[in-house]
Structure formats: C-alpha cells, structure tokens
Amino acid sequence: MDFKQHDLSDDEIRRRAELYGPLGAAVRELIDAAIRTEVDDDTIRTATTQISDIAAGLRARQIDGAFGVRYNASGTGMAWGNAVVGLANGVAPPITLHYPPTGGTRAEFNLGAPYEGPPGCVHGGICMMVLDALLGSAAASDETAAYTGTITVRFLRPTMLFTPLTASAEVTERSGRKKIVRGSIADEHGDTVVAEGVFILPRETNARPLTSVDGSTRRAPG
C-alpha cells in the first residue's frame, strides 16, 4: 500500500483543507437536495446538465486514480478521499472522530436523508460503515497499526434519522498479535447497534501514526 509522502508544510495543508472542505460540504448538500427535490422536470434536467458541466470543469486537471492517503514530513495526514471520514468526499457522512484523553474513539452526529435504509431509519450498512471506522480508529489509537480481521455487528433496534447519535469504540483486550475492540451507536435511550472487532497486528510494520490537520483522524480508517 502506497502511503504517499508529500513535500507540503502544515500551513499549506491547512490552506488546502479550507478549499476542499467547503467543496465536499457543498457536494454533500447537493446529494441531500437531489434525493428530496420535487421541483419540476425541466428544472431537474437543467440541474443535471449543470452538475455534469461542473464535474467536467473540475476534471480539467485531476489526479490519476484515487486520492490515497498522503502525509507530509511532520506526519500530518490527508485522508481527504476516505469514504467514511474524507473531508472532500461527499460519500463520507458528516461525522468527525474524536480521541478522548481516556482512550478510544468517539463521534457525535445526526444523519439525514442520504443515509436512509428502512423508512425513516439509518441504513444498517451505514451503521456498519460508521462502526468499522470507529473500531479501526480505536484499534490504531494506541499508535500501533493493526489490520481488521473480523467485525461482528448486532442490530438491537432501529437507529433513527434526524436524531442525535453517539458512537464510541475502545480496545477492550490485547493478546499476542490480536486486539479486541468493542463499540456501539447509541441514541438517548441507549445502544441501537453494538459491534466487536478482532484486529491483527502485522508481524513487522513500517506504518507511522498520522496526525490530522482538522483533528478528524489520526490515521486513515479503512
């Protein structure tokens, strides 16, 4: 895997985050609007053409392939294309991971129309995606890289859209090359989904801990 090192200062990374962050946020707004719109057919057709034109304009100069995970000499990371936490990626839900001093990973969020599965509920697959990122980050939060082996997710009851949610995860056991990480998504009444993951430490590692310019991730969960 190619963790690309770039010769960028922390200030330059911060400047770029202030450019790509709002772009990602605007795309996320558009995703929501496209699902919920009930404007007339011609307005939808015009919007479709305009969106394609903007995409073509942005593609006038673009990287080949995916964004990757980039970092600079001081270890500041940019996982901006990441499907769950990438600030430039419209697919990534509006979730910021935090690392409490007591350990583990935590996030508070509220999901809207683009994350729907059963009517009015968060898609089970979105719950799994969020928990995968949380557990992976918790597994790496002691700064020892680990690969995801197995994750088991138990759905206790529906997780609702448009509701304040909290997700958290922490390493609960270590044994040999294994770490067990447990986490959950909860609403004000308690857990809605719980997860347990087995993470495996590689025999040798040259992975390095990453810090993030926006505090959202110390490594690229994935």
Next chain:
Amino acid sequence: MDFKQHDLSDDEIRRRAELYGPLGAAVRELIDAAIRTEVDDDTIRTATTQISDIAAGLRARQIDGAFGVRYNASGTGMAWGNAVVGLANGVAPPITLHYPPTGGTRAEFNLGAPYEGPPGCVHGGICMMVLDALLGSAAASDETAAYTGTITVRFLRPTMLFTPLTASAEVTERSGRKKIVRGSIADEHGDTVVAEGVFILPRETNARPLTSVDGSTRRAPG
C-alpha cells in the same frame, strides 16, 4: 415504519426514474471529480458556489425529511433514497442487485475513488455496507420479510479499487424464525471478504414484497 403507498402508475414511476436516475448519476460523477480535482483555487471556489446554488434551486420545493420507501398499488417500489441502492442517492455506490432464478442475490461492480479506505483499496466499511445490502436482499428474496439480527464480516485480504468485483449472497439455513444468509465479495482470484448474517422473521408481518421499476431491488435493503 411508514411504507408509503402512492397513487402512481407504473409508467409514471418509470418516467420519474428516467428523470431522477440521471440526476443521481451526475451527482455521483461530481463526488468523484471533487475528490480528484487539481484545478486552481479560484475554479474550486467558483464550483463550490455553483454547487450550493444548484442545491438551493432543487430545494425550492422538496419533501420534508427523508425519501422513505414508496410503492404503488401494483407493488412497484421506489427506494430511490436508499443509501446503498437508491438511484437518486449519490452516496449509493454504482451497484445493481440481481436476483438469479436459482435464488439469492448477486451484483457485479467496480468501485472508484469515492469508495477508498486504505490507499488504492475499497474501504472496509464500504465492503460491509455492500454485504449488508446483499445479505438483506437475499434474506428477503424468498418474499418473507426478515430483520437483520447479526452480521459477521471477515476480511481475508484487501479489496482493490478499479477492479471487477462480484458480490453474492444466499440463504443457507432456515430454522424456526431464523434465516442464516452467507455472502462474499470476490475478485478474479477469489473471495476478499466473507459475511454471515442471522436474520429474524417477525412474529407477524404485513410487509409486502416489492418489485422495482429498474430491476435493482425487490425490496428496500436496509
């Protein structure tokens, strides 16, 4: 859960799919372009403003809340806002579920930049999201509704971006109110991720099987 019935003909649903499908596809293109663009700062700022303006235009008339799962009198379903298979939802990866006559659910796909986790690889959470949808659809493909109880996902090796992938799932056991469903994601060398799900049949159900105007889903996986 509110499965809304709408008084729309199959033709009208088809007409709307031909309107919202291209809108969703254009949004998906834009998500990809926003991650990969390297155009100059001013072009990015202009694009950001234009995208926000289009979103505001689409919001001039919009539904309150999420799209829901809608169907008409003949049982044709519209889960167009669904996070994994919704044709109007830019978050949904470019995956179409198929139902082979031999049973189960199957999909062939190829994921690009918006689905990245580790550099060059599909995000583990995206693999889980896809498998959740596949397993859920397979569990429902015998037309008995079932709730997702537990899903266990085992990551065997990285799943690569820009690579032809196949996912499949089928019910492998039934016992009492439980169904066991197994599935996997595979590349040309074999399975990369395998999953097993336990689905629970409700004691009573008024759920009805749905057909889809675009063949992508018989019920709304979620």
